[in-house]
Amino acid sequence: MNLQIKQEDHENTHHLHIAGEIDAYTAPQLREALLPLTGKEGHETLVHLGDVNYMDSTGLGVFVGALKSSKEHGSSIKLTGMTSRVQRLFEITGLDEVIDIEDVKGGSK
Amino acid sequence: MDDRDLQYQKYKSILENYLQEQSEQTLYKGQQFSRKMIEQKISPEEAVSLHVSVLEELFPDIPQRLKNSYDFLLEMMIGYGFAYREHQSLRSRQQQLESEIEIAANMQQTLLAGDKPDVKGLDIGAISKPAQKMSGDYYHFVQDENNCMSVAIADVIGKGIPAALCMSMIKYTMDSAPEQRMQPGAVLENLNRVVEQNVDPNMFITMFYGLYDPRVHSFYYAGAGHEPGFFYDAEKDEFEELYTKGLVLGVSKKTSYQEYQRVLYGNDMVIMLSDGVTECRSSSGFIERDEIVAMIRKYIHLSAQEIVDEVYRELERLQEFELRDDFTLVILRREV
Numbered sequence: 162m163n164l165q166i167k168q169e170d171h172e173n174t175h176h177l178h179i180a181g182e183i184d185a186y187t188a189p190q191l192r193e194a195l196l197p198l199t200g201k202e203g204h205e206t207l208v209h210l211g212d213v214n215y216m217d218s219t220g221l222g223v224f225v226g227a228l229k230s231s232k233e234h235g236s237s238i239k240l241t242g243m244t245s246r247v248q249r250l251f252e253i254t255g256l257d258e259v260i261d262i263e264d265v266k267g268g269s270k
Numbered sequence: 271m272d273d274r275d276l277q278y279q280k281y282k283s284i285l286e287n288y289l290q291e292q293s294e295q296t297l298y299k300g301q302q303f304s305r306k307m308i309e310q311k312i313s314p315e316e317a318v319s320l321h322v323s324v325l326e327e328l329f330p331d332i333p334q335r336l337k338n339s340y341d342f343l344l345e346m347m348i349g350y351g352f353a354y355r356e357h358q359s360l361r362s363r364q365q366q367l368e369s370e371i372e373i374a375a376n377m378q379q380t381l382l383a384g385d386k387p388d389v390k391g392l393d394i395g396a397i398s399k400p401a402q403k404m405s406g407d408y409y410h411f412v413q414d415e416n417n418c419m420s421v422a423i424a425d426v427i428g429k430g431i432p433a434a435l436c437m438s439m440i441k442y443t444m445d446s447a448p449e450q451r452m453q454p455g456a457v458l459e460n461l462n463r464v465v466e467q468n469v470d471p472n473m474f475i476t477m478f479y480g481l482y483d484p485r486v487h488s489f490y491y492a493g494a495g496h497e498p499g500f501f502y503d504a505e506k507d508e509f510e511e512l513y514t515k516g517l518v519l520g521v522s523k524k525t526s527y528q529e530y531q532r533v534l535y536g537n538d539m540v541i542m543l544s545d546g547v548t549e550c551r552s553s554s555g556f557i558e559r560d561e562i563v564a565m566i567r568k569y570i571h572l573s574a575q576e577i578v579d580e581v582y583r584e585l586e587r588l589q590e591f592e593l594r595d596d597f598t599l600v601i602l603r604r605e606v
Contacts, residue, residue, distance in 0.1 A: 192472070218427040218476075218545065225521055226472035253545075254476060254495035255517035 163187070166194045173204045180212035183220030192223045199231040199238055206231075211242035216250060228260055239263055277307075282324045289328075313354055315347040371431070378434055381441065386575075387413035391484050391605050395574030397582050398544075398598040406433025407544045407596035408440060412451060417484055420451050423600055424477040425496065425544040436469060440477075454479045454492035458516065458527040462494065465520035474520040478542050487534050487604060492527040494519045497545040500563065502570075502603075504537035509563045512540065536606035539574075541566065544598040566601075574601040 164187035167178040175198045183191055198206045206227075210216075224240065231238045241263035243251070251257040284303055288296040307317060322340045326332060386394045398407050406426035413419045424440055426433040443464045450456045457479050465475055478499060480491035493514025500509045516527040534540070543562070562581070569580045578599045585597070 218425070218474075222427045222472040222474060225474055225518075226470075228521075229471045253497060254474075255515065256495070256521070259517060259522055 164190055166191065168194065173201075175204065175206045176209065177206065178209045178212070182215040183213055183223070184215065184217045185219045188219040188223050191220070192226065195223060195227045195238075196230055199227045199236050200234050202235045204236045206236065206238045208238065208240045209242050210240055210247055211244065213247055214244065216247050218250075218254075221250060221254060221256060224260060225256065237261070273310075278320065278324065281320055282327070285321075285324055286328065311358065313351040315344055315351045318344055318347050374431070374434070378438070381438065385411070387411050387419050389413065389417060389419045389482065389484055391487075392419070392482060393574040393601075393603040393605050395576070395578040395601040395603075396599070397578040398596070399582065400596050406437060407598040408437045409542075409598055409600055410441065410444065412444075412448075414448075414451065418452070418481060419484075420454075420457075420479070420481045421542070421600060421602070422457075422477060422479045423496070423542045423544065423598055424475055425596070425598075426475050427473050432470075432473070436465075436473065436475065439464070439468060440475065452481060452490075453529070454481055454490055455527040455529040458492050458494045458519070459525065462517075462519045462525050462527075463523070466523050469520045474518040476518050476545070478514065480540065480542070482534075482540075482602060489532045489534055489540055489602070490529060491531075491540075492516060492529045494525075494527060497543060499540065499542040500566075501532055502537075502539035502541065502566075504539075505535065509541075509567075512542075534602075534604040536604060539601055539603045542598075542600040544596060574603050577601055 164179065164181040164183060166180075169176040169178075177194060177198075179191065181187065195206070195208070198204060208224075224238075227238050230236075239261040240251075243262070248257075248262075251260065251262060281303065284296060284299050287293075288300065304317070312320075318340075322337075322344070325340075326337075386396055394411075396409060396411075398409055400407070408422070408424040408426070410422045411419060422444060424437065426436045426440075440461065443461055444457070447457070447460055450460060458477060461475075461477065469475075475494070476496040477494045478491065478496040479493070480489055482489050491512070491514065494516045495518030496514070498514065499512040501512045502509050512532075514528070514530060517525045532538075532540070565581045565584050566577055569577045572580065578601055581599060582597065
């Protein structure tokens, strides 16, 4: 079980490219990468999830935490390119209605 | 002769043996001896000190400079001694924590001992197994004076103790608002307010709440982001998804939950589960929802309790008897 995170910054826009599995073991790693970005006022974070082949509820929890943090700090977060399995999780939990998800049905490359 | 002297004599004889003949056997005896010393909580610096006293007896004319070097070694070992004692105390603290968790797990079992109610005309099956000692899954039946039965099934994000604590909060909240029981949407709205105020930002809870009224054979339900269950239509012999729309509990202050209704005819079933059921991974990949349906179908001739037990057993086999997530499955069937 492994998670790779690549970060690219263009001024106030941050891209996080995530690959691997997001579960109870790797979620803290994602949280550490994500929360400092959502804590910056006016900054935008784009999370690319096309190479995430598994995510459990702990992973969803990280995004819930990031969403709350972005609201609190006046930043924004957007998820993009998720596979249909991951997308289903966001739909079941109703989180697709509160989190900004770019509707590009991405697959694994 | 006291313990110290005995130890001294024993060590002396092993060391003498070894100095005469460097045999594997004597080395092995030394290993055994050291194990005993560890059992008796002899610290590293005491072990060195023992060695030095024996040496001084065996070689009375040992050069002073060598003696000094032993004092130096002793000083060096004191740090190791501290580390060793710290390890000892951590170990005993760990044992204490483990026994506390054991007690908490037992308490949780008592708290959640969800007795299945006896509802006329309804066959009920329920199973819930934690992946670790404490469960973040929850199911709960309540029966009121009109013979109506409410059922809640919830999954707290994460596992272990934080999840279990959070779930206790759910139980108390549910117990404290009995007048709402008849309105699944209102129950979830109330819970959402409580959860939103009281959980860590990364935490949320999914819940399915239903109410069965045997007078009209109707099942009223609402869901908060919970893995959809199934409805089995006995006449058509078909399973369909028991879809509910609603956000998980604990994310947004103002959330409303839509209420749904199904009428149950003879042998119709309502199947509720936690995502541990569909998220579990066997060695060959994920277990798909279709497979769960196929398993239920396979045992459909059995009683509701037997079905949930058999499905659990089968999933356990598929996962090589190692649950990765808490598992909960509840089946209600209207008897003919």
